[in-house]
Amino acid sequence: MDDAPVPPPRDDKNVEFKAVLLLILLAVLVAASAVYVMYARGAFEETQQLVLQADDSEGVFVGMDMTFSGFPIGRVRRIELAEGGGVRFLIDVPEKDAPLLTTSSVFTLTRGLVGGSNLRAFTGVPTDPPLPDGAERKVLIGDATAEIPRLVADARELMKNLTTLTGENSALATSLANLQATTDQLKGPRGALGVLMGDEANSKKLISALDRTNALLAKVDGIAAKADAQVFGKAGVMPEARAAVEQLNAALNEARTSLKKVDGILTDAQAVANNAKVATNDLGTLRAEIDTSLRKVEGMIDQLNRRWPFSRQPEIKLP
Amino acid sequence: MSSTPSSHVAGARLGSALVQWFVGWWQIVHLGALVLVLALSPSSYDRATRATLAREVYQATAPVLLWFLVLSSLISLVIIRIVVVTALSYGLSRYSLQMVVRVLVLELIPLTAALFVALRVAIPNAAEIAAMRVSSQFDALVKQGVDPLRREVLPRMMAGMFSVLMLVAVSCVVSLVLAYLTVHGFTTAAIASYTRAVGHVFSPAVVLIFALKTFFFSLAVALIPIATVAYEPRAAWLRTSAELQGLVRLFSVILLIEMASLVGNYY
Numbered sequence: 001m002d003d004a005p006v007p008p009p010r011d012d013k014n015v016e017f018k019a020v021l022l023l024i025l026l027a028v029l030v031a032a033s034a035v036y037v038m039y040a041r042g043a044f045e046e047t048q049q050l051v052l053q054a055d056d057s058e059g060v061f062v063g064m065d066m067t068f069s070g071f072p073i074g075r076v077r078r079i080e081l082a083e084g085g086g087v088r089f090l091i092d093v094p095e096k097d098a099p100l101l102t103t104s105s106v107f108t109l110t111r112g113l114v115g116g117s118n119l120r121a122f123t124g125v126p127t128d129p130p131l132p133d134g135a136e137r138k139v140l141i142g143d144a145t146a147e148i149p150r151l152v153a154d155a156r157e158l159m160k161n162l163t164t165l166t167g168e169n170s171a172l173a174t175s176l177a178n179l180q181a182t183t184d185q186l187k188g189p190r191g192a193l194g195v196l197m198g199d200e201a202n203s204k205k206l207i208s209a210l211d212r213t214n215a216l217l218a219k220v221d222g223i224a225a226k227a228d229a230q231v232f233g234k235a236g237v238m239p240e241a242r243a244a245v246e247q248l249n250a251a252l253n254e255a256r257t258s259l260k261k262v263d264g265i266l267t268d269a270q271a272v273a274n275n276a277k278v279a280t281n282d283l284g285t286l287r288a289e290i291d292t293s294l295r296k297v298e299g300m301i302d303q304l305n306r307r308w309p310f311s312r313q314p315e316i317k318l319p
Numbered sequence: 320m321s322s323t324p325s326s327h328v329a330g331a332r333l334g335s336a337l338v339q340w341f342v343g344w345w346q347i348v349h350l351g352a353l354v355l356v357l358a359l360s361p362s363s364y365d366r367a368t369r370a371t372l373a374r375e376v377y378q379a380t381a382p383v384l385l386w387f388l389v390l391s392s393l394i395s396l397v398i399i400r401i402v403v404v405t406a407l408s409y410g411l412s413r414y415s416l417q418m419v420v421r422v423l424v425l426e427l428i429p430l431t432a433a434l435f436v437a438l439r440v441a442i443p444n445a446a447e448i449a450a451m452r453v454s455s456q457f458d459a460l461v462k463q464g465v466d467p468l469r470r471e472v473l474p475r476m477m478a479g480m481f482s483v484l485m486l487v488a489v490s491c492v493v494s495l496v497l498a499y500l501t502v503h504g505f506t507t508a509a510i511a512s513y514t515r516a517v518g519h520v521f522s523p524a525v526v527l528i529f530a531l532k533t534f535f536f537s538l539a540v541a542l543i544p545i546a547t548v549a550y551e552p553r554a555a556w557l558r559t560s561a562e563l564q565g566l567v568r569l570f571s572v573i574l575l576i577e578m579a580s581l582v583g584n585y586y
Contacts, residue, residue, distance in 0.1 A: 015374050016369070022481070036514075041522075063519060072515055
């Protein structure tokens with residue numbers, strides 16, 4: 001037993017080579033995995049920093065993605081308390097994605113019912129200047145779970161109201177009972193009149209009133225027939241009225257003829273006036289002629305006075 | 320009156336059992352420290368040891384690698400499928416990838432690899448060492464002026480550790496690829512988003528815990544079975560099953576490491 005041989009080495013070279021191969025394989029695998037994980041965590045990316053300010057950091061964790069249209073474009077690198085009691089998220093944005101964010105970009109933090117929170121970026125105007133490195137922005141917080149307590153309270157109140165509404169002594173139940181009594185009455189011998197009038201005497205009164213109304217209507221009918229005869233009959237008002245209208249028509253025609261005559265007279269008068277105007281013009285001519293004649297007479301008398309010197313008196317007495 | 324001597328005897332037995340327990344664990348820690356020191360000192364790697372080391376490393380890894388790869392791929396495929404389909408039915412498919420990576424790569428594969436290597440490599444190695452001790456080969460080596468710890472134990476332990484690390488590395492990579500193919504199909508379009516999801520899982524703390532866990536798994540698997548048989552008295556080894564005892568110790572240590580890693584990852 002003591003001198004049992006040590007197991008002889010089998011094709012050492014080959015095995016050593018294979019062992020080295022295995023070692024190299026392990027080293028390559030581990031190194032590749034390490035590089036891959038570092039790459040996956042963004043160790044080789046050129047980044048710029050963005051600071052988001054919020055009131056609280058609930059649901060946000062280091063390494064969380066910030067998405068833009070569903071694509072991750074940044075990682076939360078640090079979360080720190082701000083001086084005023086708020087929170088600052090320091091976010092690394094790879095430089096190749098940075099142009100997506102502009103100075104007018106909006107950042108939101110939404111908390112869903114299931115799963116974690118989401119940091120999202122929205123860019124309304126892509127032509128705005130790009131966000132500078134280290135820019136600080138406010139983050140808008142939308143919280144789906146915050147609505148739940150209010151919703152539950154509202155629903156509870158609604159249920160309470162509904163319960164009161166449908167309770168045994170509620171108004172709705174009483175109304176329904178009344179409605180049932182009414183329909184029972186409707187089905188009864190007095191029908192709807194009974195429902196409306198309450199007791200039988202009243203409904204009888206109503207029926208008698210209806211009967212009398214019927215009789216009254218019959219009388220009114222007769223009166224209407226008579227009135228018809230008086231108004232539209234042969235000796236009625238209407239034919240007379242028609243005759244009166246015809247007479248009026250004739251009188252109007254006469255009046256029209258008279259007016260035409262007056263028109264003619266007026267035309268004549270106009271003609272007379274015209275003649276008078278012409279006569280007036282002639283009168284003017286006449287007057288001019290008389291003027292001329294008078295001047296001639298005056299000239300003649302002057303000549304006479306010169307030829308007859310014994311008469312010093314240059315006075316002429318017109319006839 | 321007769322209870323006093325019997326309780327004394329019981330107390331003495333309990334005391335000796337406790338001492339044995341402590342001694343057993345101390346021996347494991349001691350051997351582990353010794354072998355680690357030997358492994359880190361370059362003088363250990365003389366030509367003969369290098370040859371043994373190469374042989375042991377190759378024998379401990381190459382035959383089990385393929386089988387383990389097939390086995391872990393099958394299990395991975397089934398688990399990936401279950402997780403993805405379940406997550407889809409709950410409308411949580413965006414979280415399924417992270418869950419797959421966490422469940423498979425971080426937790427299941429290292430544990431499975433450690434257990435696989437323990438059963439296929441470490442226990443047979445321990446049996447070999449025990450057989451060598453029984454057949455007095457160690458004594459013969461000592462007579463030749465060779466340290467059996469350096470010549471026979473160190474290569475086997477290194478081989479066990481290497482085997483665990485190798486299996487974990489290969490099958491983690493394979494299951495990451497399988498997860499990608501199962502979720503996205505045969506396309507390169509989703510590599511960026513997949514890389515991002517993987518990056519989310521492997522935060523520095525998680526990577527550190529994963530590396531430490533795998534290292535301690537490999538150390539436990541390589542050390543405990545061999546240490547259990549290396550220090551047992553020869554007669555005791557013949558009488559009781561030291562292999563079984565080693566296996567129990569190994570499982571409890573693996574359980575402790577796994578629990579510690581879970582606490583580290585999720586608390």
